[in-house]
Amino acid sequence: METTDQLRDRLLARFPGAEISVVTNPGPAAQHSLLLSPSPARDIAVFLRDDPALRLDYCSNVTGIDWPTLGCLEVVYHLYSMALKHGPVILRLRTTNRTDAVTLPSLTPVWRACEFQEREVFDLYGIVFTEHPDLRRILMWDEFKDHPMRKDYVEPDDYEWEPTPHGGVLEKAKRHYPAAPVAGVADPGPASASPATKP
Amino acid sequence: MLGSGLLQGLAVTAKNLVGSFHDPARLTTVEYPEQRTKLPEAYRNFPFLVSENATDPMGTLRCVACQICEKECPPQCIYIEKSKDKKPDATGRPQLYPTVFDIDTSVCMSCQICVEVCPFDAIKMDQVFEIATTDRFTALLLDREQLAKPNDYYHTIHPTEAAEVDARLAAERKAAAEKAAAAAAKAAAAKPAAVAGLGEAGAPGSSTPATTKPPAA
């Protein structure tokens, strides 16, 4: 199979207007990926699927990633070929920002395998996939508001007493029980029992 | 012919029905409270703290409150408070010790990671599994008195592993003792050096800062 750079050159030749760049992977795995601009992404996907030298007929994995530092949300597609048994070719699509312009073209029409996984990305990251046939929440319930996999997600304050609080839970515990549980943790004797009686 | 597959199936079940009366391989039930299988040596369920001495478990805990296990525990079910002072451990060296060592067994998933990361062989996996209780919070929160079990107990549940650990510890202590002796031989001239050496031996634990845990208010 051709390298990622060769593939990018070939795609650029085929889709002259498209912005395609290679994202290098510095780690030992060296699985480099192609960053596509959203608008021609579906055409490129169809090309990748049908090109006789590539035949990437199998989309294995769809991952949503939140990059607060880059100010975008990202979707990563891992493509393999079942016909030619090679891969992976990794595609990345990025939204413009993390708040309002979070629309990306759905690749479900190209690979049905994306159906549930894109729904999951929609559910957990809030990326809206256009032309997805059935874009609903999948793991969270329909009435749920936020997108829990985002890095800045703040979980609702449904604090439940925990005997051994750490980190964020400890912070929360302090808010709920101004003195008792924290003192309780510091002194195991009577106090470890005292919060239990409270809820 | 239609029905031959059904008859074959009936033959198999008949064989099992008859077999259940004479063939132990075809009646595999162990009737639990009365009958018990022998637990394999590797079986693990909930950690316990190893103490050197059964008579004074709190005084001879191997744990030096380094808090590595607390940090590494995936479900965050360990809570440790480090002591302010130092007490001599089994070898007589002054060490920190845990004033609080709680494990919330309602959260613990017996993954054994605390055991693997412990550099002092102070926490080991127990084999208890009948700990059902009607009190969800306090009864499942084990404190250090409940967690401490003597080394002999460790030997009874994991004999092979315990023997290895003892051998290793003995070797380490011997090496440390030799080092200390060598240092003592050199001593008179440079007394402060020996003290520094001791401090170094206890270092991996005591120097690990409790970064994850905000100080209790």
Next chain:
Amino acid sequence: MIASGLQTTGAHVREVHDDFHGDLLEVSMGPHHPSTHGVFRMQVTLDGETIVKLKPVFGYLHRNHEKLGENTSYLGSMPYTDRLDYLNSMTNNWAYALAVEKLAGQPVPERAEYLRIILAELTRLLNHTCLAGFLLQDSGASGTPLMYAFREREKILDLFESLSGSRMMCNFQRFGGCRTDASPEWLAAAKKLTDGYGAFLDEYERLITGNEILMARTQGVGVLKPDLAISAGITGPMLRATGVDYDLRKVDAYGFYSRFAFRVPLGDHGDTYDRYMIRVLEMRESIEILQQAFRDLPAGPIMDPKAKLRGFRPKTGEAYGRIEGPKGEIGFYLISDGTPNPYRYRVRPPSLINLTVLEDLCLGHTVADAVIILGSIDIVLGEVDR
């Protein structure tokens, strides 16, 4: 052209509601239904007993496994992978370990790789045995095949317990090897089990494979076409039952699978019976692999001496590692930013993705068929919902 993979959502719903046809019946099968394999719901629309629409609903067991993975260290995620597909913790461990080893460039000693193959194939036996039992249970066999399956599964779980300390939550693989070494006694016991497994399969097949009722129930039911299977990302025995030759043990040859001689059984019809039989045949191949592994198992260390347990910090980068789990391709996609916790920890769950085609398989069949089609897909809700 573009929409080749798209044939979902309600195209089959009949709009006629005259006196003769009557109304459609909407039934919510699950989340508390005896044969949805956990808390899973199928919103079914029925015309009589024929399914005209089916929407899977999941998430009842959702615990945001991936967020947990981002908030704990690399090692800390290992016990959580046990709880994804709780039948196959050994292969989940391996897939995760493989992904992390790819990410960190961590080599694995030879003995550990062999041990992993032994455990993975035992897991495959375990999973397929369970599936055969569950499938027959779903088709109404009063528990007998299930109990025979569990009798054998228990023996494998005993092996896992005496090696890893826990029956199902093994938490056995480590980055750069395995946690404990297998003793000669353990290997002898495992070999004994493997030797006897063929006889169990023979008995099981006598009980059920030639059974006319089972054949009538499963043949021609839930036919999956190969092109839809490929497009929908179906993997594992379910894919191979449609006749597509794609087994990661051959394609990626991860571990030392290239050193083993085994065959990949393929089905021609893609129906429920093929899905069941492919698994039975795969078990027989697994026995072959196990025999070779016991024969060739080398001596040596089981952990790479340079592997780090504490303070494991892979360099910045990313890796997607996948193996052929018993249910299909189980993959882990990890992004490292050089900290002790992964920046992104993604599981590719074969159970969830294999469910993509559930509606396509069930349309036009009856409720009774939907149950065994679901059974033949082989899902574990711990993995579907994560």
Next chain:
Amino acid sequence: MSAAWTNIATSAHSLLERLPLLARDFTTDWLPESARWLANSLITIATVVVAFASLFALLTIVERKVLARVQNRPGPNRVGIPFTKIKLFGLGQPLADGIKMLTKEDIVPRAADQVLHFLAPVALLAFSILTFAVIPFGRQLVPLELDAGVLYFFAAGAATELAVFMAGWASHNKYSLLAAMRALAQLISYELPLLLSIVPVVMLAGSLSTVGIVEKQAGWTWGFVPHWHVFTPWGAAGFAIFFVAALAESNRSPFDRPEAESELIAGHLTEYSGFKYALFFMAEYFGMCALCGMGVTLFLGGWQAPLPFLEIIPSYFWFAAKLLTLLFVFMWIRATLPRLRIDQLTRLAWKFLVPLALINLGVAVFWALTADWTGAIRAIRWIVAGALIVGPFVLIGRKLSSGIAPRTYRYAT
């Protein structure tokens, strides 16, 4: 000496044989003639109900034990005599179950039809008990000697379908409704082969009376082959059809569609709890016992002993033994076979059992017409009759199972 022994044995035997009747007469002897009839009937009814209720209790535990043993488990073995440590292989289980069922809350869904919901189990149980009236449990031991006993039996048995549908409809639950529809389709389909399979018996016995049919099956050929109907070609085929149809009629595996727990939760029983549920359960077992009893009566020689010298054992014992054997086979089948789909199930009835039953009717006619064939020609009679049954069985069976076959698989190269 031996004559004396025979005498004693005979008198002991006849005493044992008549023991149930003697006991009854002894109890009611003091009553005036007019009241005695009523008292006798009441005693009979009470005996039958008590006997089968305890058989039901026994069957629940035995079935669970058999299933368990087939599945390599010991089965329920904890409950014995209360407040002691005696476990009696778990024989106390039915008692514990009964107490549990009685003390459980009886939940009626708010949307359910209250009257029908209550009536369904009662009706089902009543109809099931009615069917016991005409079964001869032993020599002269028949609760009600009707000339058209067989007709009565199947008429009463068919009414249970109504009750099952009632339950499904009244529960106002989708699963129950589906189950009710399934139950109707299934029971009506299997009513036909069930009836057709017994027509030859009625035809050759020349009687609709159950007692008469049993008496026709008395005697032995060559002193050891009983004249039971099942030992004739048409009888064997008829028994097989009867047996399959009886499995379906009593909703037993592999025909337990209406309550297919893996699809319809518990079918028409989904919304029943407590004692109503127990009544359904009881009625199902009663129906099963009644059908098995009828099968024994029609095909297996009723209370007749299998061999002449075994007649020393009383007739009701033989009836019980045969009944229990059939019930055991029911359990064995349940432990082995998966369930058919509803369309396959009705197809099996209409396209397989009904044609075979009709052909069997022809065979029975042939058998009746050739009753006077003797000597070597009798062998021809057997061969022709046998071929007339096996041939269509194979042919129709092949047609029915066309398209399903074990497969061979290829391997990737």
